[in-house]
Amino acid sequence: MAAPQRSRDRELATLLAPDILALLEESPGDIVVETEGLHPKDLADVAEMLPREKLGEFLKVLGASRAADVVEYLDEELRVELLEEMSPAQAAALVSEMTPDDRADILEELEEETADEILGDLPDAARQETERLLQYEPDTAGGLMTTEFVSVAEGLSVQDALVTVRAAARSGRKEAMHAIYVIDERGALVGVLSLRELVAAADDARVADIAWTEVVKVPATADRAEVARITSEYDLVAIPVVDAFDRIIGVITVDDVIDAIVEEQTEDAQKQGAVQPLEVPYFQAGFWNVARKRVGWLVFLFIGEMFTGTAMRHYEDTLAAVLTLSVFIPLIISSGGNSGSQSASLITRALAVGDVDTTDAVRILLRELGQGLVLGGCLGLLGFARAIMWGTAPDVAAVVALTLVSVVVVGAVVGAMLPLGFRRLNVDPAIASSPFVASLVDVTGLVVYFSLARALLRVA
Amino acid sequence: MAAPQRSRDRELATLLAPDILALLEESPGDIVVETEGLHPKDLADVAEMLPREKLGEFLKVLGASRAADVVEYLDEELRVELLEEMSPAQAAALVSEMTPDDRADILEELEEETADEILGDLPDAARQETERLLQYEPDTAGGLMTTEFVSVAEGLSVQDALVTVRAAARSGRKEAMHAIYVIDERGALVGVLSLRELVAAADDARVADIAWTEVVKVPATADRAEVARITSEYDLVAIPVVDAFDRIIGVITVDDVIDAIVEEQTEDAQKQGAVQPLEVPYFQAGFWNVARKRVGWLVFLFIGEMFTGTAMRHYEDTLAAVLTLSVFIPLIISSGGNSGSQSASLITRALAVGDVDTTDAVRILLRELGQGLVLGGCLGLLGFARAIMWGTAPDVAAVVALTLVSVVVVGAVVGAMLPLGFRRLNVDPAIASSPFVASLVDVTGLVVYFSLARALLRVA
Numbered sequence: 001m002a003a004p005q006r007s008r009d010r011e012l013a014t015l016l017a018p019d020i021l022a023l024l025e026e027s028p029g030d031i032v033v034e035t036e037g038l039h040p041k042d043l044a045d046v047a048e049m050l051p052r053e054k055l056g057e058f059l060k061v062l063g064a065s066r067a068a069d070v071v072e073y074l075d076e077e078l079r080v081e082l083l084e085e086m087s088p089a090q091a092a093a094l095v096s097e098m099t100p101d102d103r104a105d106i107l108e109e110l111e112e113e114t115a116d117e118i119l120g121d122l123p124d125a126a127r128q129e130t131e132r133l134l135q136y137e138p139d140t141a142g143g144l145m146t147t148e149f150v151s152v153a154e155g156l157s158v159q160d161a162l163v164t165v166r167a168a169a170r171s172g173r174k175e176a177m178h179a180i181y182v183i184d185e186r187g188a189l190v191g192v193l194s195l196r197e198l199v200a201a202a203d204d205a206r207v208a209d210i211a212w213t214e215v216v217k218v219p220a221t222a223d224r225a226e227v228a229r230i231t232s233e234y235d236l237v238a239i240p241v242v243d244a245f246d247r248i249i250g251v252i253t254v255d256d257v258i259d260a261i262v263e264e265q266t267e268d269a270q271k272q273g274a275v276q277p278l279e280v281p282y283f284q285a286g287f288w289n290v291a292r293k294r295v296g297w298l299v300f301l302f303i304g305e306m307f308t309g310t311a312m313r314h315y316e317d318t319l320a321a322v323l324t325l326s327v328f329i330p331l332i333i334s335s336g337g338n339s340g341s342q343s344a345s346l347i348t349r350a351l352a353v354g355d356v357d358t359t360d361a362v363r364i365l366l367r368e369l370g371q372g373l374v375l376g377g378c379l380g381l382l383g384f385a386r387a388i389m390w391g392t393a394p395d396v397a398a399v400v401a402l403t404l405v406s407v408v409v410v411g412a413v414v415g416a417m418l419p420l421g422f423r424r425l426n427v428d429p430a431i432a433s434s435p436f437v438a439s440l441v442d443v444t445g446l447v448v449y450f451s452l453a454r455a456l457l458r459v460a
Numbered sequence: 461m462a463a464p465q466r467s468r469d470r471e472l473a474t475l476l477a478p479d480i481l482a483l484l485e486e487s488p489g490d491i492v493v494e495t496e497g498l499h500p501k502d503l504a505d506v507a508e509m510l511p512r513e514k515l516g517e518f519l520k521v522l523g524a525s526r527a528a529d530v531v532e533y534l535d536e537e538l539r540v541e542l543l544e545e546m547s548p549a550q551a552a553a554l555v556s557e558m559t560p561d562d563r564a565d566i567l568e569e570l571e572e573e574t575a576d577e578i579l580g581d582l583p584d585a586a587r588q589e590t591e592r593l594l595q596y597e598p599d600t601a602g603g604l605m606t607t608e609f610v611s612v613a614e615g616l617s618v619q620d621a622l623v624t625v626r627a628a629a630r631s632g633r634k635e636a637m638h639a640i641y642v643i644d645e646r647g648a649l650v651g652v653l654s655l656r657e658l659v660a661a662a663d664d665a666r667v668a669d670i671a672w673t674e675v676v677k678v679p680a681t682a683d684r685a686e687v688a689r690i691t692s693e694y695d696l697v698a699i700p701v702v703d704a705f706d707r708i709i710g711v712i713t714v715d716d717v718i719d720a721i722v723e724e725q726t727e728d729a730q731k732q733g734a735v736q737p738l739e740v741p742y743f744q745a746g747f748w749n750v751a752r753k754r755v756g757w758l759v760f761l762f763i764g765e766m767f768t769g770t771a772m773r774h775y776e777d778t779l780a781a782v783l784t785l786s787v788f789i790p791l792i793i794s795s796g797g798n799s800g801s802q803s804a805s806l807i808t809r810a811l812a813v814g815d816v817d818t819t820d821a822v823r824i825l826l827r828e829l830g831q832g833l834v835l836g837g838c839l840g841l842l843g844f845a846r847a848i849m850w851g852t853a854p855d856v857a858a859v860v861a862l863t864l865v866s867v868v869v870v871g872a873v874v875g876a877m878l879p880l881g882f883r884r885l886n887v888d889p890a891i892a893s894s895p896f897v898a899s900l901v902d903v904t905g906l907v908v909y910f911s912l913a914r915a916l917l918r919v920a
Contacts, residue, residue, distance in 0.1 A: 012674075037651075037673030041694050073693075162659075169660030177656040178638070178697065191497075195655050196637040199622075200629030213497030214472075232722060233533075234501045235715035237638065237697050254714050255695035261718065262692060265725045266809050272732060273805020273894060274798060281815035282806060287827065291834050294802050298868075301798050302839050306846055308790035313850065319786055326779055326786050330768035330902055333790055337797075338734060338761050338895040342754050345733020346742060349726050355741035367747065374751050379762050386766055390773065408758075434733065434894035435798040442790055 013045030020046055024054060028061045040066070044073035055082065059094075068097035072106070077284050080109050083118070092121035100126075101146035101256065104133035133250075141227050142220035144260060145241045145250030151181040154190055154208040158201045165198065178237040178253065182211045187247040189215055189240055217242050220249060224260040229354055231257045268352065271430040272345065274301065297435075304439045308333075311443055315450040321459040324392055328383070328400045329446070335379055336407030336445045337438030343368050343415030344437045348429045351419055358424050361417070368416040369409065376408030399452045406452075407445040414440055473505030480506055484514060488521045500526070504533035515542065519554075528557035532566070537744050540569050543578070552581035560586075561606035561716065564593035593710075601687050602680035604720060605701045605710030611641040614650055614668040618661045625658065638697040638713065642671045647707040649675055649700055677702050680709060684720040689814055691717045728812065731890040732805065734761065757895070764899045768793075771903055775910040781919040784852055785909070788843070788860045795839055796867030796905045797898030803828050803875030804897045808889045811879055818884050821877070828876040829869065836868030859912045866912075867905040874900055 016035075023031050035043055043062075047070055050058055059067040059082075071079055071094060083091045083106070095103045095118060107115040107130065119127055129147055136142025150168045152161045165180060180198055182191030191211030201210050217240045218227055231239050231254060239257070241250040267277035276293040278285045285293075312319070319325055347364065350356040356364060380401040387397035415437045419429035453459065476495075483491050495503055503522075507530055510518055515538075519527040531539055531554060543551045543566070555563045555578060567575040567590065579587055589607055596602025610628045612621045621640070629637060640658055642651030651671030661670045677700045678687055691699050691714060699717070701710040727737035736753040738745045745753075772779070779785055807824065810816040816824060840861040847857035875897045879889035913919065 039672070039674060039676055039694055042674065166659050169656050177654075194637075195659065196629050199626050199655065199659070212499070214499060214502065216499055232715075232718045234499055237714060254697060254718070255692075258692045258714070258718065258721065261721060261725075262813060265721075266813060269729070269732070269805055269809040269812075272729070273801045273803075275802045275806060278806070281813075282810040283816065283820075283823070287830060290806075290827075291831055294799075294831065295835055295838055298795075298798055298802070298835055299838060299842065302791070302795060302842060305791050305794045308794070309787050309846070309850070312787040312790065316783060316787070320783055323776060323780055326789075327769050327772040327776070329786075329789055330772065330793055330906065331762070331765050334765045334768075334793075334797075334895070334899060334902060335758075335762060337794075337898070338758055339754075341733045341893070341895050342735045342758070345729055346735060346738070346750075349729040350742040352729075353722060353726060353741075356743065360743075363743070367750075370747060371751055371754065375755055375758055378755055378759060382759065382762060386769070390769070433801070435794070435801050438797070438898075439794060442794060446790065 012042050013049055016042075017046050017049040020058065021050060021054065024050075024057060024061070028057075031058075031061050032063065032066070035062075040069035041073045043070045048075060048078060056085070064093055065097045068094055072098060072102050075284070076109060076280065079106065083110060084114055088114075088117035088121045091118045096122055096126050099146050099148060100129050100133055101144070101250075104130050104143075105138070107134065108138060136220060139224045140220065141218045141222040141224070141239075141241045141252060142250070144224060144227060144252045144256050145220070146253065147250050149179075149181060149238075149240070149248070149251040150177055151183045151248060152207055154182050154184055154206075154211075156207045157203070158198060158205045158207060158210070159203040161198060161207045162203075165195065179240075179251070181215075181240055181248050181251075182207055183248065186245075189217060189242055189246055189248045191215060192240070215240065217248075218252075219244075225264055225352070227252055228257055228261045228264065232261075268348070268428075268430040271428065272348065272433045274298070274433040274435040297433075301435050301439050305442065307443045308446055311446040311450075315446070318450050318453055318459050322396065322453065322457060324396055325399075325449070325453055327390075327392075328387070328403075329449070331383065332400070332403050332407055332449055333438075333442045333445045335404055336411040336441035337434070338411070339372060339375055339408040340411030340415035340437035340441050341434035343371070343412045344419060344432045344434060347416045348419045348432060351423055351429050358420050361420050364416050364420065365413065368412040372409030372412035373405070375412070376405035379408055380404040395457055396453075399449070399456050402452055402456075403445070403449040406448045407441060410444050410448075411437070411441045414444075472502050473509055476502075477506050477509040480518065481510060481514065484510075484517060484521070488517075491518075491521050492523065492526070495522075500529035501533045503530045508535060508538060516545070524553055525557045528554055532558060532562050535744070536569060536740065539566065543570060544574055548574075548577035548581045551578045556582055556586050559606050559608060560589050560593055561604065561710075564590050564603075565598070567594065568598060596680060599684045600680065601678045601682040601684070601699075601701045601712060602710070604684060604687060604712045604716050605680070606713065607710050609639075609641060609698075609700070609708070609711040610637055611643045611708060612667055614642050614644055614666075614671075616667045617663070618658060618665045618667060618670070619663040621658060621667045622663075625655065639700075639711070641675075641700055641708050641711075642667055643708065646705075649677060649702055649706055649708045651675060652700070675700065677708075678712075679704075685724055685812075687712060688717055688721045688724065692721075728808070728888075728890040731888065732808065732893045734758070734893040734895040757893075761895050761899050765902060767903045768906055771906040771910070775906070778910050778913055778919050782856065782913065782917060784856055785859075785913055787850070787852075788847070788863075789906070789909070791843065792860070792863055792867055792909055793898075793902045793905045795864055796871040796901035797894070798871070799832060799835055799868040800871030800875035800897035800901050801894035803831070803872045804879060804892045804894060807876045808879045808892060811883055811889050818880050821880050824876050824880065825873065828872040832869030832872035833865070835872070836865035839868055840864040855917055856913075859909070859916050862912055862916075863905070863909040866908045867901060870904050870908075871897070871901045874904075 150165055152164050177195055179192050179194055184190045191213050192215045193211045216234050220241050237254045239252045240248050243249050270277050274297040278293055383404045384397050384401035387400050418432040422429045422432055610625055612624050637655055639652050639654055641649055644650045651673050652675045653671045676694050680701050697714045699712045700708050703709050730737050734757040843864045844857050844861040847860050878892040882889045882892055
């Protein structure tokens with residue numbers, strides 16, 4: 001994305017931090033009132049700027065409920081440190097103020113032992129709820145959902161439903177209330193309406209009459225990419241999660257969907273650069289951790305690329321006979337790689353957003369074949385012209401030009417088909433990275449080049 | 461993203477389309493009732509499956525308001541076709557049922573002349589509102605916002621505010637009502653609260669007392685990436701847009717933010733594959749349009765890569781003296797490119813999500829230098845071993861190993877610094893694509909290789 005400026009939103013925190021620090025020394029009691037109107041994210045920024053040893057004190061002054069909000073927005077690293085320093089009872093008091101989904105997410109960041117201790121100190125209901133959420137994989141709908149939502153029986157009048165909703169809103173539960181779910185007597189999800197629609201309805205209407213009956217929902221096992229896509233396609237602010245009996249068991253709110261989209265994208269971007277996903281921000285990932293995430297792919301690609309050495313050795317005699325051929329080797333293999341990168345990135349992204357799927361393979365193949373011919377034709381002409389200008393013999397220049405057309409076509413086709421193949425095998429197509437495609441195309445490029453040279457130049 | 465299945469959500473539409481078609485023939489009047497509970501996105505999927513000539517009839521049967529909802533979810537291509545076939549008056553009747561932001565977005569897709577005709581046929585208020593929105597660049601907060609939102613005066617009681625809100629909700633305006641904005645007598649934005657908070661509050665409380673006073677907001681000129689980042693960091697469902705006097709002029713809802721995030725990411729993914737952003741789905745972009753978006757970068761990279769030819773020509777004597785050197789050329793230049801790709805993708809993404817910024821340049825440089833040495837060391841050892849196994853002379857193998865270390869270091873550093881440099885120049889860092897970094901590193905790799913060879917092997 002273009003030009004976000006991290007500095008800009010820290011401005012407020014930079015201004016506030018010295019005042020908060022002074023208040024902590026002189027009259028900590030005033031901090032609650034002074035910071036009342038602030039978004040917890042801004043308070044978290046302030047917290048991160050305080051001297052490390054003041055942090056615990058600051059959170060204590062805020063009170064458990066507000067502190068819980070702030071802790072949710074802290075840097076993961078700092079949050080883990082903080083919770084591990086606390087006694088399990090203190091930590092339990094803090095996390096019990098969080099929404100169930102955030103609580104589960106945060107416990108998942110901790111060492112298992114610490115998390116278990118904190119869980120043990122939670123009130124029974126909260127513990128059971130959290131344990132239930134922890135059973136789901138973090139990348140699934142179950143892992144993203146919260147268990148706090150508002151449902152009303154289909155038979156209620158608008159007036160009665162509003163009483164239920166106002167009571168729920170006052171209960172102190174924190175989760176947003178973007179949608180009200182309508183359930184039948186078996187608990188099955190039969191409708192949905194927005195709080196706004198409920199507020200706008202006539203008091204004596206029945207809830208069942210004003211609700212939407214075709215509810216967009218996901219099973220708990222749905223993958224987060226699917227949740228993201230459905231939320232985005234249907235413009236939802238919350239999506240209900242159902243069990244096998246169509247009973248609503250949770251709700252995923254749009255803020256968690258956005259986080260999932262951004263994370264998924266980061267992983268894809270890293271995979272496309274041939275890095276295993278880091279899972280944490282760049283500087284938070286330890287040096288050796290990053291090296292480990294890079295070395296696997298780098299060595300794998302290096303070993304693949306060794307076949308270029310095998311090919312080159314095979315054609316050493318041809319090269320010795322026409323040494324000029326060597327001049328064009330880097331140009332040829334990079335052109336194949338570049339055209340392959342283009343196709344791979346177009347198709348990988350089109351798959352990710354659902355513009356194409358594996359059933360479109362033939363149509364994509366034909367299109368990329370065409371693209372390769374057109375683009376390869378351009379580069380072939382350019383390459384021919386440049387070779388002649390360098391004083392290369394016309395027959396060698398012709399070999400270079402024909403090879404360029406071929407490698408660009410091969411690159412485009414391989415780059416486009418590879419992501420489709422991975423999707424078909426249920427492997428994430430994003431691993432068809434530019435370097436991966438390039439290394440596949442490189443050997444082909446060399447073989448085509450020297451085969452053409454042998455055939456057209458009549459050398460060994 | 462992994463494995464979304466386009467087929468899955470078309471299932472409902474596939475089931476419904478034949479029934480709708482039959483109803484259109486036999487009793488079109490029943491369609492409204494039959495499709496009442498459906499999400500407009502599903503109806504749009506049905507619409508896309510109907511024979512093209514039935515589409516207008518289907519929309520007419522639905523009625524202007526419902527048809528407007530459905531048209532918003534149609535494929536852009538089909539929507540443009542549809543609106544251009546209608547008379548300006550018909551089109552105006554349809555788009556006047558849309559929210560102001562969607563209306564502006566859709567008019568922007570049309571030929572300017574058609575859009576002007578439709579604008580001319582809109583009621584005065586809607587026309588002026590749309591013209592105002594059309595003044596903003598589509599990629600800015602102003603271009604994303606809608607002008608329909610609910611604001612209440614700060615002096616109101618909760619009870620009176622609820623009356624205002626219920627009236628607004630009943631007025632038939634469609635925009636979601638995720639947040640209620642509190643304004644002072646000059647119209648300046650002084651607070652925000654959720655509908656849920658309003659509903660939960662005691663009837664006699666004052667709105668000013670329960671509202672959040674530090675409102676997260678953006679100026680109309682803010683870039684869409686910034687809007688996305690703020691929305692995601694603060695977990696908002698709507699973000700208010702203010703003018704220079706802090707007066708609220710519009711609101712951006714989270715569904716438009718998600719669309720912006722997905723679009724921005726598609727553009728970044730395409731740039732990183734060295735393709736100019738397509739701006740439309742893969743198959744909707746015409747063949748020659750795609751070729752044009754690819755050929756520019758491909759030719760630019762090709763011309764850059766010609767310097768490898770210049771370098772090779774320069775070292776032809778060295779190569780003639782030790783022909784074995786040629787065997788390792790593809791391996792060396794690809795390794796530099798791969799390490800560069802990794803660093804470029806890590807840093808480009810870290811910049812996009814705000815994990816790093818240009819002020820971190822030195823820290824990043826040192827870290828990537830370290831990464832390059834570690835990773836280059838691994839590849840150098842592997843390369844040395846392989847060269848010896850191929851029977852290469854140990855001194856040549858040493859040259860290969862040293863070159864590998866150097867190119868991996870150069871790749872890592874160039875790959876990391878390039879996105880930072882572009883950001884500094886206010887150019888989108890995503891253009892530091894893998895092919896771009898690779899082509900910069902290729903020439904360096906060759907020069908290092910042959911210089912080391914000349915120095916260590918004592919050849920010409």
